[in-house]
Amino acid sequence: xxxxxxxxxxxxxxxxxxxxxxxxxxxxxxxxxxxxxxxxxxxxxxxxxxxxxxxxxxxxxxxxxxxxxxxxxxxxxxxxxxxxxxxxxxxxxxxxxxxxxxxxxxxxxxxxxxxxxxxxxxxxxxxxxxxxxxxxxxxxxxxxxxxxxxxxxxxxxxxxxxxxxxxxxxxxxxxxxxxxxxxxxxxxxxxxxxxxxxxxxxxxxxxxxxxxxxxxxxxxxxxxxxxxxxxxxxxxxxxxxxxxxxxxxxxxxxxxxxxxxxxxxxxxxxxxxxxxxxxxxxxxxxxxxxxxxxxxxxxxxxxxxxx
Amino acid sequence: xxxxxxxxxxxxxxxxxxxxxxxxxxxxxxxxxxxxxxxxxxxxxxxxxxxxxxxxxxxxxxxxxxxxxxxxxxxxxxxxxxxxxxxxxxxxxxxxxxxxxxxxxxxxxxxxxxxxxxxxxxxxxxxxxxxxxxxxxxxxxxxxxxxxxxxxxxxxxxxxxxxxxxxxxxxxxxxxxxxxxxxxxxxxxxxxxxxxxxxxxxxxxxxxxxxxxxxxxxxxxxxxxxxxxxxxxxxxxxxxxxxxxxxxxxxxxxxxxxxxxxxxxxxxxxxxxxxxxxxxxxxxxxxxxxxxxxxxxxxxxxxxxxxxxxxxxxxxxxxxxxxxxxxxxxxxxxxxxxxxxxxxxxxxxxxxxxxxxxxxxxxxxxxxxxxxxxxxxxxxxx
Numbered sequence: 036x037x038x039x040x041x042x043x044x045x046x047x048x049x050x051x052x053x054x055x056x057x058x059x060x061x062x063x064x065x066x067x068x069x070x071x072x073x074x075x076x077x078x079x080x081x082x083x084x085x086x087x088x089x090x091x092x093x094x095x096x097x098x099x100x101x102x103x104x105x106x107x108x109x110x111x112x113x114x115x116x117x118x119x120x121x122x123x124x125x126x127x128x129x130x131x132x133x134x135x136x137x138x139x140x141x142x143x144x145x146x147x148x149x150x151x152x153x154x155x156x157x158x159x160x161x162x163x164x165x166x167x168x169x170x171x172x173x174x175x176x177x178x179x180x181x182x183x184x185x186x187x188x189x190x191x192x193x194x195x196x197x198x199x200x201x202x203x204x205x206x207x208x209x210x211x212x213x214x215x216x217x218x219x220x221x222x223x224x225x226x227x228x229x230x231x232x233x234x235x236x237x238x239x240x241x242x243x244x245x246x247x248x249x250x251x252x253x254x255x256x257x258x259x260x261x262x263x264x265x266x267x268x269x270x271x272x273x274x275x276x277x278x279x280x281x282x283x284x285x286x287x288x289x290x291x292x293x294x295x296x297x298x299x300x301x302x303x304x305x306x307x308x309x310x311x312x313x314x315x316x317x318x319x320x321x322x323x324x325x326x327x328x329x330x331x332x333x334x335x336x337x338x339x340x341x342x
Numbered sequence: 343x344x345x346x347x348x349x350x351x352x353x354x355x356x357x358x359x360x361x362x363x364x365x366x367x368x369x370x371x372x373x374x375x376x377x378x379x380x381x382x383x384x385x386x387x388x389x390x391x392x393x394x395x396x397x398x399x400x401x402x403x404x405x406x407x408x409x410x411x412x413x414x415x416x417x418x419x420x421x422x423x424x425x426x427x428x429x430x431x432x433x434x435x436x437x438x439x440x441x442x443x444x445x446x447x448x449x450x451x452x453x454x455x456x457x458x459x460x461x462x463x464x465x466x467x468x469x470x471x472x473x474x475x476x477x478x479x480x481x482x483x484x485x486x487x488x489x490x491x492x493x494x495x496x497x498x499x500x501x502x503x504x505x506x507x508x509x510x511x512x513x514x515x516x517x518x519x520x521x522x523x524x525x526x527x528x529x530x531x532x533x534x535x536x537x538x539x540x541x542x543x544x545x546x547x548x549x550x551x552x553x554x555x556x557x558x559x560x561x562x563x564x565x566x567x568x569x570x571x572x573x574x575x576x577x578x579x580x581x582x583x584x585x586x587x588x589x590x591x592x593x594x595x596x597x598x599x600x601x602x603x604x605x606x607x608x609x610x611x612x613x614x615x616x617x618x619x620x621x622x623x624x625x626x627x628x629x630x631x632x633x634x635x636x637x638x639x640x641x642x643x644x645x646x647x648x649x650x651x652x653x654x655x656x657x658x659x660x661x662x663x664x665x666x667x668x669x670x671x672x673x674x675x676x677x678x679x680x681x682x683x684x685x686x687x688x689x690x691x692x693x694x695x696x697x698x699x700x701x702x703x704x705x706x707x708x709x710x711x712x713x714x715x716x717x718x719x720x721x722x723x724x
Contacts, residue, residue, distance in 0.1 A: 066399065096364035096399035100372065119372055120660045147375075149406035299413050 037092070042085035049089070050077035057102075058089045063256035064206055065098040067140065071132070073114060075233045076103050079133030083211040083232045083245050086253045099143040103132050118143055131235040134243045137213060141194060144208070145295040151197040151206060152304050153295040158191035158205055159183050161336040164263025165205050167196050167315075169293045172240070175270025178218040179328060181246050185226050186329050190252040191260060200300055200307050203314075204259040209252045211245035219244045225325070263339055264316045265290070270323065277321040278331055283312040345661055349373040352383055353576060354620055359383070360392030367400035369661075376659035377572040378456050380404060381411035385454035411454050415445055421460055421511050422446055426544030428479035429464075432472055435547050437463040437537045439516065439557065443548040444577065446540055451580035456573075459503075459512040462546075465534060466517035473501055473515065480507045489694060497523045497683060497691075519557050520564060523683040528560070528602040551585045552598045559611030560604055566678020568654035568671070572618075575655055578611055579619045586623065596630045605637035614651045650674055 038061070041049065052058050057070035060080070071077070102117045112129035115122060116139040123142050127135050145153055156169035157180040166188075170176040177193055184190040191207040198205060211232060214222060219242060223231065232245035265286060266278075290308045291297055297304040316335070322328040349370045352359050362370065374380040384404035387393050396404065422442060429436045438446060441457030464472045485491060485502035494502040499518035505511070518530045537547035549557055558581055562574040585591050599608040609631045615621045616628070632638040639647060653670035656662045679688050 093368075094365050096368045096371075096397060098399060098403070120376065147403060147406055149409050150402050299410050301413055301416060 038088040038090045040085075041081060041087055041089055044081075044089065046077060046081045049081055050074065052091055053077050053080070056091060057100075058091055059095060059097060060084060061088045062140075062208075062210060063253075064208060065144075066095055067143075068097040068100040069102070069136070070100075071103040071136070073103055073105050073129065073132040075130065075132045076136055079136070079232045079245070082230050083133075083247050085230070085247065086250055099140070099147075101136065101139055101143065103136050103139070105129060105132075127238070128235075130233075131238050131243070133233045133245070134213075134235045134238060137211065137245060140210070144195060144197075148197070149296050149299045150200075152200050152297065152300050152307050154196040154198070154290060154293050155194065155295060156196040156293065157193045158196045158207075158260070159188040160191060160205075160260040161188045161332075162339060163261065164336065164339050165191060165260035166264040166266055166332070166335075167205075167262055167311075168266055168268050169196070169290060170268050172215070174268055175218070175322075176268055177212055177214050178221060178270065178325065179268055179322075181212045181214070181218075181222050181229075182225065182325050182329060183332060184212070184249055184252060185229060186333075188332070189255055189260075190248055195295075198262075198307060198311070199259070200303055202259075203262065203307065203310060205262060206259055207252070207256045209248045209256050211247060214244050214246055216241040221325075222246060262311055262315050264318065264335065265312060266318045266320045268320045268322070268328075271321050272323055274321050274323045276324070276327045276331060277319075278335075279319045281317045281319045283317055286317045287312050345369055346373060346656060349657065350619065352386070353379070353579075356383075356386035356390035357392055359387045359390065360395035362396070362400075364397050364399060367397060371400050371403050372661070373657040373659050374407075377657040378570060379454075379573055379576060379657075380407035381456060382454035382576065384408035384411075389453075408454065411456055414456060414458060415452075417511075418442055418445055418457060418460070421509070422542075422546065423544055424479070425460065425462065425476075425513065426546050428475055428481075429462075429472060430545055432464065432468055432475060434465045434468045435534045435537055436472075436545070437534060437547045437549060438540070439463055439519075439549070440561065441577075443554065444581075446542065446546075447548050449581065450584055451577050453580075455577070459514060461514045461516060463516045463519070463530065463534065466530065469501065469515065469517045473504075476504055476513065476515070481505065481513055482507055484512070493691070497521060497687065499524075519560060521682045523687060524564070525681055526560075526603050526606070528556075528604050532602060533557075551581075552591070552595045553602075555581050555585070555595060556599055556602060556604050556608060560607040563607045563610045563614075564678060564681055566675045566682075568674060569658050571655045572657050575615050575618055578615050579621045582615070582621055582623065592624060592627045592630075596627065596634070599631065599637075600634050605631060605634035606639075609634075609637040610647065610651070613648075614655060617648070618652075618655055650677075 053070060053076065054072040057068055059066055059068050100119045104115050104117065106113045106115050106126055113126040114129050114132040114135060115126040116124050116135050118139060154167065154169055156167050157176050158165055158167055159180065168176050168180065180193045190209050191205055192209060193212040195208055196205060197208055230247040234242060234244045236242050267281065287308055300307065348362060348366045352370055371380065374383050380403065384407055387396060387404065422438065439461040441455050442460045444455055445452035445457055481504040483502045484505040491502055494500060499521045500514050500516040504513045504515065519528055520526055533549060533553050536550045536553060538550055539547055548554065558578045562578060599605045612623060612628055612631060616623060650670045650673055653667050654674045679692065683691060
């Protein structure tokens with residue numbers, strides 16, 4: 036099996052392969068087979084997964100086989116996502132094809148991977164301890180997550196905290212960070228050297244764009260992490276920085292609401308989450324300045340290291 | 343090579359799963375997902391003691407499906423208890439059917455068997471009472487359109503599906519195993535009279551073994567939609583495996599099929615389960631069933647039906663489609679309806695459902711509940 040780094044592959048080669056038999060891409064902890072004849076999908080993959088490996092030959096187990104297909108409808112070019120023949124979403128505009136691939140992969144993971152307890156949360160790690168950031172859209176989770184990654188925290192995931200119910204450890208699933216609306220420009224200014232993917236305008240979520248995962252996070256993608264904190268972040272314009280301990284029982288309820296598949300794990304799932312809030316520092320976090328936020332997280336990590 | 347070979351081999355001889363390569367697993371998991379049999383493979387792999395030999399990639403997916411299924415079975419236990427309580431004052435037998443019965447009776451057919459909806463059979467004269475009692479406990483009719491209500495109540499063999507207000511669970515209340523308008527009329531009274539109690543204290547019953555086989559067979563071959571066709575075949579294979587070694591089982595099965603007028607469905611089902619899953623059965627059994635009046639179709643019809651069955655009873659995955667798959671599905675859809683209702687009614691129904699392209703489909707949606715394939719992916723909350 037000849038594995039090649041996507042960055043070492045010319046875009047037109049990747050594009051041709053995607054459009055014909057498709058490519059296998061290593062997206063730890065998964066292998067995904069992707070087909071698409073759409074240029075923006077090839078561009079997005081080429082830029083956002085530059086540090087990952089691909090190959091063309093059949094032979095390995097693929098967790099998911101997905102396809103983003105172009106489809107013309109009423110003269111407006113559209114695209115549709117297919118996961119092994121299933122079509123979970125209604126078609127989107129062609130320009131959203133790469134974003135659709137990312138959403139589709141999230142759907143595959145949350146729909147099939149019930150051996151983990153999955154929370155809707157970003158996860159980063161520093162000094163052997165991971166912070167879980169559960170948050171609804173609009174809370175500034177992705178902005179904070181991307182800034183922390185660029186600041187030396189290892190990214191495990193910007194969307195999915197995958198908890199192994201038997202060990203309580205977090206499995207990394209480092210994929211491009213999904214940015215929306217204002218956060219796109221903020222991060223473009225803040226992190227001018229970090230590659231960003233194709234911009235999809237006017238999606239259901241507004242303008243959407245992705246940001247590349249850094250090399251360190253990818254290199255350590257096979258390394259699970261021990262949860263250290265659960266922090267509920269909230270961006271509030273002009274607000275002073277605030278980090279307040281949150282009641283653990285209430286945090287537990289919030290995490291249960293946040294879980295994609297707690298029902299699958301039943302009582303065991305409850306225990307896993309109860310154990311999580313018992314063993315970690317649980318906080319509400321409000322911020323308006325990213326630099327202040329980063330300093331606050333660094334202080335937390337230093338405290339942990341000193342303890 | 344036949345792409346489904348390894349998948350069927352795993353279902354027939356689970357120990358083979360210990361030797362599959364990642365590449366083989368790739369196809370097997372895809373087909374298992376498409377036929378709602380992933381959890382079944384997981385359970386079979388554990389029982390064959392080959393779990394540890396499965397590569398991590400596919401094993402994770404087997405584990406995930408197994409967990410989901412275990413959860414469903416826990417919830418099923420609760421649901422069945424609630425149904426038993428709700429109908430405790432019905433004053434007649436309440437028989438649990440299909441997947442729920444296999445699971446609750448602890449049969450091998452229930453291992454890793456996904457089963458979200460519950461089906462029960464009650465005497466026809468108690469159907470109204472059953473509906474009233476269930477309404478009192480929170481089950482409501484989920485079908486709002488007048489056409490659907492009439493479709494179920496006048497022509498079918500069941501109430502419109504009932505959904506529990508709080509739990510969202512679905513219950514189908516039948517008074518027969520085939521529609522009132524169908525060509526065959528197996529006697530519900532005979533089925534109910536022979537039903538046996540579960541030993542779980544719910545007061546519910548299950549069909550006696552030969553009747554369970556006949557119901558599984560009838561259900562399999564009378565369907566019009568076959569997303570779950572292979573799973574139905576696996577059910578039947580497993581039920582036969584459970585009892586076929588008991589002395590007199592086959593003779594009793596053949597006699598019962600004759601008595602209930604189910605010789606034709608039994609003939610088709612046995613023939614197909616033997617062809618596709620290699621189910622063991624004494625050679626004379628098929629001949630005995632074929633000899634029953636009306637059981638065996640003519641030579642050409644049989645040839646044609648074999649070709650159709652081969653296509654609809656595969657895993658419903660695009661990789662297995664050939665140029666006849668589309669024809670086979672359309673044909674079997676029509677056949678399923680043909681067996682269920684007389685021609686005039688069938689025309690009206692299909693027109694109503696938009697199949698003939700004459701009218702817009704019924705705005706309230708499908709009357710057929712069977713179209714909702716139980717894909718694990720659709721359980722996600724996102």
